[in-house]
Amino acid sequence: MAEAVSAHVTEVLVVGAGPTGLTLANELARQGVHCRIIDRALAPSIHSKALGVVPRTLEILEKFGISQSLVDQGNKVRGVNLYSREKRLVHLELAPLFHSEYPFLLIVPQSVTEIALLERLARWGVKVERGVELVALAAKGEHVEATLRSGNGKEERVIANWVIGCDGAHSTVRHQLGMSFDGSAFARRFALADVGLDVDLPRDELNAFWVQGGFVGIFPMREESRYRLVFDLPSAEEEVTLSEVEHALARCGLGRARVFEPTWLSRFSINQRKTKHYRQGRVFLAGDAAHIHSPIGGQGMNTGIQDAFNLAWKLAMVVKKEAPVSLLDSYEAEREPIGKRIVQLTALATRAMLVQNPVARGIRDRLVPLAAASQKRQEKMANGLAQLSHSYRNSPIVRDRRPDRSDGSLRAGDRLPAGWLNANGVQVRLWDLLHDTGYTLLLFAGNQSGDVLEKQWVELERNIVDCYGDKVRVQVIGWDGSSSCTVHDGGGVIHAMAGLEQGGALLIRPDGHIALAVGPSPERVWDDMEQWLVPTGME
Structure with missing residues (x-):
């Protein structure tokens, strides 16, 4: 050595x-x-x-200024289909389900x-x-x-x-x-194939087929007639062949599709370890x-x-x-x-997808459409897939100082969704108000706060800036154009989303998740911020 x-x-x-x-x-x-x-x-x-690049990842990569470039080079998928024995069990239209400014899955x-x-x-x-x-x-x-x-x-x-x-x-x-x-590997082997494919399938939808105790997935890439196929392998050969790709297509009823110009054929196993x-x-x-x-x-x-x-x-x-x-x-x-x-x-x-028993496959094929039937379940499935619903509500560094709410409004630990506000007559994104690299304190004046509470928020803004400098950006959001705030929430849409119609505050972390939620009591903000941030001059 x-x-x-x-x-x-x-x-x-x-x-x-x-x-x-x-x-x-x-x-x-x-x-x-x-x-x-x-x-x-x-x-x-x-x-x-x-x-696949999911919406939440595009939101993160937007901070580096590269999301739009990736979107321009990728293929937007707006629908997902699941078939069994050539019968469509589930169809999801993704755009209405994704609560993001990137309402699609990006294939890039x-x-x-x-x-x-x-x-x-x-x-x-x-x-x-x-x-x-x-x-x-x-x-x-x-x-x-x-x-x-x-x-x-x-x-x-x-x-x-x-x-x-x-x-x-x-x-x-x-x-x-x-x-x-720790973990284990699945006994079955799988293959992926990036190929040209002459097939009659929508270019903006993913198609997954449960076939004979196996699986075939077909993913449209940006280039015309280019697809990725992922499928289980019945053989034990070392190399993936075009005949195996053709056989996979035949298994899901697409035997007439023409396969050409493979650019990558690979065999792999699936491990589940953590x-x-x-x-x-x-x-x-x-x-x-x-x-x-x-x-x-x-x-x-x-x-x-x-x-x-x-x-x-x-x-x-x-x-x-x-x-x-x-x-x-x-x-x-x-x-x-x-x-x-x-x-x-x-x-x-x-x-x-690998169930071998025909009776068990029949039960699966009846239950899956039922599970995906309601709008609420579809939203849960889609936003889980998009990683938009991942929350840190149980994190040691988030606090929700309000009574428990059952109205579905945001809680501390949740990702701050997209939204729009009015700033001096111009529509601006809620996200554009956030600190580029630090925390953001959003102060909501509320629908009944009046000038007194609004003045309290303005005073809190001044005190936080004095204490934390540019580590925290503070933004007061008025209910509508009648307040003296420069940024307004027309109709209180964002107030309602946050569960702060009566006023309150959200402290937003650099990753866009809510660190702290408090009601209309400005002094409560101080109780937690000092645990997470070092005041200016004490670094």
Whole structure:
């Protein structure tokens, strides 16, 4: 083994430059935190890999300014069909169900997503160090020592305050920590095929077929006549062949479809595994390093990106001494339950599609349409798929200081939905009022507040700015044009959505989730903010 050179010091070391690692490095850089990001691969993968980008991920990537570019390069899917034995069991129109400004599933190759993230990262002045692998990792009190090896065999010792393992299912970081990765693999083998396909199917819909105890999924890509097929394999051959692709199509009644120009044929197995903990001291795991599961529903890459963003804004605030170190405890508390739930649900969906017993398949085919019949269930299914309904209501860093409500209004921990307001006669997005990198305090004047309560909110705004400076942006929202506020909520639509018709406040985190909800009592805001933020001058 080559002798390691003298140590180099870095604030954050990110291991792995897939979508998870690139998201984490981008958000750290956007927040002004220096990091190094390494990857053992000499170049990004050219394969399409993960295809689906869900609405919540597009909302996150909008902060990097790349969402529209991805939309322009992808295919918008607005419908989903589920068939069994050529009979359609379920049809979902997604746009009316998604509560987002991105009311579709975006089909775009992972390679395109990675390029967009890489280009944005380069504009921050950060470059991925290619052909560099982690070979050793050891916690040393207030820092972590890592040994890196480049392609020429030269080793480097790095002292990092924080290390993030975004290095996939075979994570070296996880192995170095000795952390378990419990779970199992499905016995059946699967294939994916990116091919040209001459078939009469809508270009803006996904089609999934339950066939003879197996599964065939057909996903339309942006280029005309290009599709991805995912299907179970009856054979044990090493290579996927075009004849197997044609056989898969015949199984779902599309035997007349013509297959041509394959660009990627691959065989894979499905593992369902998750680590128990996402953190060990100053080392964190994110994405596939922490959880892997069935590709059904396209949740993998999206979950990794959102793991990364959740951790990155918190780590940035801690590094900049704008928040206490205890803020980092919430990463596992918030993201581990979501990872666990996704592993469980995708395993259940995969087992359902692979049912072999004909009687059990018949029962499944009768129950599924019933389960998807109501609008409420469709919204729940669709917004779960889109990851829009993921909430942190049980997080240790969110507080709801109002009486429990059963009217469906927002609670602390929920994502702040899209909405529109009036600012000096101009329509503006609710999201555009939010702080670019910090917290936002939205003060709602209410429909009966009058000038007295509105003045209280204005005084609170002044006090918060004095205490926290630019760490918090404060915005007072009036009920309508009759108040003296510069921003108004016509008809109280946003007030009602927030459950604050009588006035109150929402503290919005940098990731768009609600940290704090209080009623019309300005002093309640102070009780919790000091637990999450360090006042200006005390960093």
